[in-house]
Amino acid sequence: MASHDSITSRVRQQTWKGSIPLEIRLHKSDCRTYDDSDPYLIQFPRLSYLGLLLHKLHAFFSDRLIYPDVSPADAWLEYEDVPLKWHYPLGLLYDLYSGAEPAQPSDPLDGPPPEIEGNDTLPWKLTLHFSEYPVDQLVKLDTENKHLHDIFMNNVKEADYLRNGTGKTVMFLSKEDSTQLWNSVEQHDFALFNPINQKLLNPQGVNLRHMPVKLYLPHAATSGLDTVNETVKEGKQSAPGSLRVVQSLITPSLSSRQPQTIGTALNQIIPTLFPSRRSSLLAHAVLHGAVLPLGASVEELIRATSYLDGWLHIAIIMM
Template sequence: MDEVKRLVWNGELNVLVSIDPSFLMKGSPREIAVLRIRVPRETYLINYMPFIWKKIKNFLSFDPLNDNEKYFWFEHNKIPISWNYPVGVLFDGLLGRSSTFATTFEDQLKDEITILRIRLVMGDSPPPTIIPITISKTQVEKYWFHQWKQVCFILNGSSKGIMSLSVNESRKFWSSIITRNFHDFIEISSKISTSRPRHIPIIVQIFKASGISRISQPTIRMTGVNPTLKDIEEDVFNTDEGMSANNCIVICQGIEIPWEIVLCDLYFKLRSFDGFLYITLVSIKNNDKALPEL
C-alpha cells in the first residue's frame, strides 16, 4: 500500500499559467505573461503564487501587497476554478466537464500530452462560490489544516487526533506538503487516521451528459459494514438525474476505478493530501473526438 501512496504522492501535471494583461505594464515582454510549471497533483495552485509573483514582479502595473481593492482568482476557459481543491482533482474535473469526453477515461488519455491551462485574473469582486486569493502567507495553510480537522472528526468522531499534535508536529505536517517530504507526511497523517474509520471523508464531483456539474459530500458509515463504491450509489446520485453506476465512470487520482472496489481500501490508497477521498463521476458519452488540451 505504501508504494501506491508514493505513486500518488509523486504524480505530476504540466500546468500553463497565463497572466491577464491587466497585471502588466504596457510594453512588457509577451513571454512574461505565460508561465510553464510542473506541479504535483497533490498540492494547491495557490502554493505557486509566490513563484508567480516573483516571475512577474518587475513588470506588474500595481503593487499586490498594498492594493486591497483587487481580488485574484484562477479561470479555465473563462470559467472560475477553485484553488481550494487539489490540482489533480481540478484537472480530473475539467476533463469531466469536457464536451468531448469519450467512452472510457484511459482511451481518452492514451498517447495524449495533457496540459492544465489556467489564467490568473483579477477584478473588483470575486465570482460567487470562489475563495479569492490573498497575499497572506498563511491563507492556504489555515484552510488545509481546517480540512484535516474535518477529516479527523469524520474518521474518528472527534478532532482530538489532530488537535493533540504538538506545535512542531503541526509545522512538520504542513512543511511536508511544501517540501514534498513523503516520509514526514505519512508519519504525521498516520497519527490522525485510524484503521477502523467510523465514516469515510469523501467528496464527489458529478458531471452530467449536459455538462452541468455538482459537488456531493455523502455520509458513508463504515460501522459494521465494508461497502464498495457500487453499494453507495444511492448516497451519491439524485434520483431525478438519470445517472447511475451503469452509465457513469469513476475517476480517482487520474485513473479509472471499478465500481466494485472496496471503499475503505480505496480511501487509504488514494486519499488526497488534505485527507479527503475525491471521486469524479462522469456520464458516459459515445463519441470518438479527440480530447482537447486543458
C-alpha cells in the same frame, strides 16, 4: 507475495508522485504590453494547491504587470472562464474541468495512471489575473498562506471526525506534528507527511466509523438530487464551472458485513446516476485521473489514495 500493507504503501507513494504540467499565461488586461507574455511552465503535484504558487507567479510576471504594486494575494487563476478554487487540490480541478479522458487502470490500487502521451489537454493552459477578483466565487488568500492553512486544517479535522467520531486525533497532535504536517504540504515532502498521516489514519484504540468522501457533480447532472441531505452548492448554477458537492455518511461495511465499495456507496448516495452497484451506466467516478472500478474498497482507497487533507475528492463525470 507482497503484503497488503506494503502494497498500500507503494500506491500511496505513487499517488504522491502524480503531477500535471501547467502552462500559465498572464491575462492581457493585466499585461502592460497588452500581448502574450512568456508563459510560466511548471510540473505541479496533483495533490498540491495552486494557492502555493502565488508568490512564484507574482515574482515571474512582476516586470510585465500594468500595476507593479499589486499583491500576490490579488492573483487568481482561471481555465476557460472558470475561476479555479484555491482550496481544491490541482488533481481534482483538472479532473473536473480539463476535459481530459480519464484512464481506466486494470486494478483499483494501481495508483494514478501516467498522463497519456499526445493528450491535447497537456500542458494544462491556465490564465493568471491580478484584477477583478471574483470574490463571489473564490476565497481571497493572503500573502502568508494563513487562509489556505486554515482551510486545509479544517478539512483535516472534518475528515478525522468522520473517521473516528471525534476530532481528538488531530486536536491532540503536538504543535511540532501540526507544523510538520503543513510544512509537508507546502514543500510537498513525503518524508515529512507520511509519519503524521499514519498517526491520523491509525489512532490507537479507535474503530473506523465513517469514511471521508466528497463527490463533485456538474450542475447539469444534479437534477433529481434534492433528496440528498448533505449537499453544498459551489457557485451559482448559471456560473461557469458551478458544482454541487455531495456528502453522506459512508460506513466501512454494509449491514451484511461486506466491505463498502465505491459502487455500493454511489448507489446509496446518488442512485439516479449510479443505478447499478457493479457497472457504470451513466457516469464515471474519477480519482487522480482514473476511473474508479465500482468494486474498489472505499476503505482501501482512503488509506492508499486520499488527498493530503484525508479526503477522497471524487469527480463525477458524465458518460
